[in-house]
Amino acid sequence: MKGGGVIRAAGGGAGGAGLLRTRLRLPVVLLSCSLFFLAGFFGSLLFTQDPEEADMPVPRERLLDAAWPEMPYGESGEAAPSLIPYQILSWQPRALYFPQFATSEQCENIVKTAKERLKPSTLALRKGETAESTKGIRTSSGTFLSANEDPTETLAEIEKKIARATMLPRNHGEPFNVLRYNIGQRYASHYDAFDPAQYGPQKNQRVASFLLYLTDVEEGGETMFPYENSENMDIGYDYEKCIGLKVKPRKGDGLLFYSLMVNGTIDRTSLHGSCPVIKGEKWVATKWIRDNIV
Template sequence: MKGKGRPWSLGKKVGLPVVFLSCSVFFLAGFFGAMLLSQDISSFRPNSRTLESVDDEEYESMPHGYTGESSIDSIPFQVLSWAPRALYFPDFATANKCQRIIEMARANLKPSSLAYRKGENAENTKGIRTSSGTFISASEDETGTLDIIEQKIAKVTMIPWTHGEAFNILRYEVGQKYNSHYDVFNPAEYGPQKSQRIASFLLYLSDVEEGGETMFPFENGLNMDGGYDYKKCIGLKVKPRRGDGLLFYSVFPNGTIDQTSLHGSCPVIKGEKWVATKWIRDQEQDD
């Protein structure tokens, strides 16, 4: 019994501090090791699928040509669709600029017209487009507002401003709409064209309480079975917000018509919709 009791007595006097010290060392080592390990693991996690902010970074501009610019611009945008190619530009213009454009156009509004296809006339196309509008070129605007917008559109499209038609300023009141249509002119339906519309930029000049969305019913190939009702408001819808811009392309890079670029304006249910449309062509336009 004494022989068995002696090791216990020795452990009690010497072993406990050693054990306690050993446990403390292993605990601390495990704790810090876990921290380091967690850091290593986190470094192997996939990056978030969001773009990093570059607001604080500075860029050195490159030497530029006669028609280039000396500064670097940052214009935020979002890709809404690849079929059709549609991009959204938040806060493209200030509220003051939008209101200025509305006031320029208000006194000259007339019922919106259509380009007729073979066999069409005012009677058999009644009700397709019920908005009112007017055309204003940047050169007619003494305030310079439209010139600023036009230059900015040229930057985001990489198509010179000389390829753009005059701005079509449109107002949609309650119940007014524009049935689904193409901005591009198919020669088979409209006859030979001197130049072709390849892209459209819509600058929303006002908020709309309800309705008035720009819609793409054939987005990603949907509803293209031949039974689509052109009066329906379906598909990808873009809600108008004052100052925001929407760019979409009517043709592919090879010049053929993109059938998914069919679009329209849903009826305004509550409020009023104002929009400035810039149609962009493949050739320079007379001012």
């Protein structure tokens, strides 16, 4: 009986294991079939899709439509959302970089329009300064161009885009100051805002500056912020040195920085300049934007 009992026990265990294997096998088979089906389905999509279409990015307009549907807008508003990519370079000063802000053709149009009007650049003089005493601080050549002087209408298009990027109206902007820097030419560190203690009372003040780089520069020509993050303020800084945060010019890119704090006082970290061009030629169009209508 003991032998029989042992045999029955052994026989019963094998049967249970077989049943368990049968029960486990069914879900595994179903899961395997499902995986093979999905792999075949997506594989067929991959091989039937045009390779050129697969590599093409989704147009920005379609992304905007999907993410942000149009909203009712006011008389001075715009009919649809727009997207202007930017990178924050610094909070002290508030400086933002806009890659591919203008097309190559737009940049070339501006250079062509300005080229015949260039004159040596001048400075706004502080109390006690003369043209002779400030000689060498700004060595570029340039001209002022308003949008209505541009037959290509490029400047008008750029102005509209700058207004959207800065959220400051077009009629607050001065005419573009288009500048050319040859090898060795530069602009020593300065502020774009006018300190009334140095320049006298101001009817309105420059809030922000937008620089549109019109050419690449092989070497040198960076826009520099020596006081970025409040650095170098207490070292007896030489205004002719090119130190601090440096922004390399790239054709079609834009740089925005604010000269005033949110309370309306001058941001001391907005001190900036143009490093000497070492190799190549630098063209830039500067738009100064004020706190009142120009």
